Amino acid sequence: MDPDTAAPPTVRTNNCPKKHTSKARLQNLLAQSSIHGLSRLHQSQSRGRRTIWWLTILIILVLVGYHLSILINDFMAHETDVDVKRAETRTLEFPAVTVCNANPVKKSALERLAPYNHLLRELLDLEVYGRTEPGLTLDSWISYESSERRQFYLSTMSSRYHQAEINCRRMGATLVNITTINMALDFRHAIGADFYLNIDSLQTDGVAEGRETPNFQKAESVTRILANLPEDEKMSIGHQVNDLIFYCRYNGRKCNVSAVFQHFSNPFLGNCYTFNADMRSLPATKLLAPMSGRRHALELGINIEQDDILRAAGGVPGAVFLIHSKHSTPFPEDRGIVLKPGLYNGIGMRVVEMYRLSYPYGECLTLDIDATERDAYISEPDASYSRLGCMKTCYQRYMIEICRCALPYYPRYGKPFGGRNVPLCHADNAKQQLCQKQVDLALAQNQLDCDCPDPCHEVVYVSHQSAVRWPMMKRMESTVADLKMSFPKQFGVTSDESSRDADRKVLTSNFLKAAIFYEDIHHEIISETPAYTVFQFVGDVGGMMALWIGLSALGVIQIIEFVLMEIFFKANHVFSAKVQDTVPDKVML
CATH class of the missing domain: 1.10.287 (Helix Hairpins)
Structure with missing residues (x-):
């Protein structure tokens, strides 16, 4: 080649060939994209058609954003569905059964031990006099009441001063002269109701409507006194296990009451006893129920000792039963059922196991x-x-x-x-x-x-109760004879007709039987599940994108590839520029 006609020398610069520019790569993406709108935008030759397609794409993007916001709100609501199913099983673990007397104190034990404990004396005074003080004599009441409480009562009377002053003047006294408890007692009669019950109304400053009844106040006083007693004394004045439970049979076999029932002290019901408790002193074994029905029940005979209860406790004559998990704390005063004497009570149960979801779906x-x-x-x-x-x-x-x-x-x-x-x-x-x-x-x-x-996980025993009169008339005499041998003090000693009638009354007023059994050996599982999972959300987003703009997973990959390639070329461009600044350009001939 002639040197005079040779091509001019080529100088290496940082400018890329046209096919490697960002615009060229974008044009290539638009031409090959599976997103319908982008390909139509690239294929349109006239400016008008491209403008229409741009407007169409913008409108579609607005609709996509609105639809996407709905999907996100549904997902962020974290709603749940409830799934209920019956689990097949051959055996079920028998639950714990807690038994208490509805009346926490035995009057005979209280009378025997009261001289040795001032709290027991207060409890006995509450039964005899209807209050914890020995009587309403003026001297004893003044010595019993504290000065702080008396002054508090007097200070609360100001809101009813006018009416009180009128009534007091009829007695020859004035309200300002009431500075001692004996005058306060006179003022009680002037108002025409129990002074201390009126004070209870005044203390609430008109917030609470009505007053606490005397029986309720007595029961509250009994509960407070019992709660302050030492555990050994609290147990000694309550119903003992062999007196409360006179009969026990499980799955057709008799059980040793003292061995299979664990004692615990309840602040409201006194001595309570739990069958199949989670006792640390015994080997960790599960008591299994092989089949459903009464033949495999826990059958108990209960003596409520109605003639030896404390009336001030305010309880009803009966026994409190609670079926619960052996790992849970029993609250028979809140969740127990009361069984009345003179009946054979059938308690059929089924187990319900619940699984709840924690955050973000719930707050368990x-x-x-x-x-x-x-x-x-x-x-x-x-x-x-x-x-x-x-x-x-x-x-x-x-x-x-x-x-x-x-x-x-x-x-x-x-x-x-x-x-x-x-x-x-x-x-x-x-x-x-x-x-x-x-x-x-x-x-x-x-x-x-x-x-x-x-x-989050809870086992609940749902029970259904039925009852019939017990014992049947044909077995009344034999049942009375059996119970007489175990509880001679509760029955008469003679055998004439009037004594037999009295014995029958003692039986129907003090004794009951209960059978606790599984109605069905299957158990029910109630579980919460997410109503809208991550995979469902992703699937709905993908379906929405495909509906509006034809965007699929491959289209997303194409866009990601384009973004990564842009980053790569931009970075390579910056790096080449830095090298060019440090190395002299070479002319290639």
């Missing part, structure tokens, strides 16, 4: 450190959390924080209370009583911040 709580800080009744490593135990703990926590005292019938030690040594609330402290009523009112109006969700 698992047994962890957080649960032990909410439920003071969790004392064992494998004990289960309960919402009721959490609510009782929360109530006690507010009593401690607001009233500076703890109720004796709820736990006051443990993690939920920070290990503080808090004094007990006393029934004769008027300020504490008023404070408790304010806490009760706040609880009733849902003003207490008690974060007590349901447990």
Whole structure:
């Protein structure tokens, strides 16, 4: 080639060939894309058609955004579905059964032990006189009442001063002269109702409608006194296991009552006994129910000792039964059923196992450190959390924080209370009583911040009760004879007709039988499942994209490839520019 006609020298620059420009790569994407609108936009030759396609794409993108927002809102709502199914099984674990007398105190035991304990004397005074003080004589009442409580009562009378002054003048006294408790008692008669019940109304400052009945107040006093007793004395004045449960048979075999029932003290029902409890002293074995029906039931005979109960306790004649999981804390005072004497009670049950979802689908709580800080009744490593135990703990926590005292019938030690040594609330402290009523009112109006969700896993026993008269007339005499041998003090010693009638009345007023059995050996599982899962959300988004713009998974990959290639070329361009700044350009001939 002639040097004069040779091509000019080529200089290497940072400018890429035209086919490697961003615009060229974008044109290539539009031409090959599976997204319908983009390909039509590339194929349109006239400006008008391209404008129409641009507007169409923008409108479609707005609709896509709106549709996508609906899908996101549905997904973020975290709604749940409930799945119910029956699980097939050959055997079921038998639950724990707690039995209590509806009346917590035996009067005979109280009379025997009262001289040795001032709290028991107060309990006996409550039964005899209807109050915890020995009587309503002026001197004894003045010595019993504290000055602080008396002054508090007098200070609350100001809201009813005018009416009180009129009534007092009729007696020759004035309200300003009422400075001693004997004048206050006179004022009680002037008002025309029980002074202390009127004060209870005044303490609420008109918030609570009505008054607490005397029977309710007596029952509350019994509960407070029992809660303050030492455990050994509390057990000694209650119903003993061999007196309460005179007959026990499980799966057709007799059981040793003293061995298979575990005692625990309930603040409201006194001595309670649990069959099949989770006892640490015994080997970890499961008591299995081989079949359903009464033949394989737990059958118990109960003696409520109605003639030896404390009337002031305010209970009904009967026995309290509670069927529950052996790992849960029993609350027979809240969840138990009361069986009356003179009946044979059949309690058919079925087990329901519930699984709830935690965050973000729900607010259930698992047994962890957080649960032990909410439920003071969790004392064992494998004990289960309960919402009721959490609510009782929360109530006690507010009593401690607001009233500076703890109720004796709820736990006051443990993690939920920070290990503080808090004094007990006393029934004769008027300020504490008023404070408790304010806490009760706040609880009733849902003003207490008690974060007590349901447990994530819970086993519930649903029971159905039926009853017939017991015993049948043909077996009345033989049943009375058998019970006479075990409980001679409750029956007569003669055998004449009137004595036999009295014995029958004793039987039907004090004794009952109960059979607890599985109605069905299958158990029901209720579980929550996410109503809208991640895979469903992704599938709906993909379907929506395909509907509006024809975008599929391959189209998404094409867009990702384009973005990555752009990043690569831009980075390569920047790197080449830096190399060009440090290395002289070479002319290639």
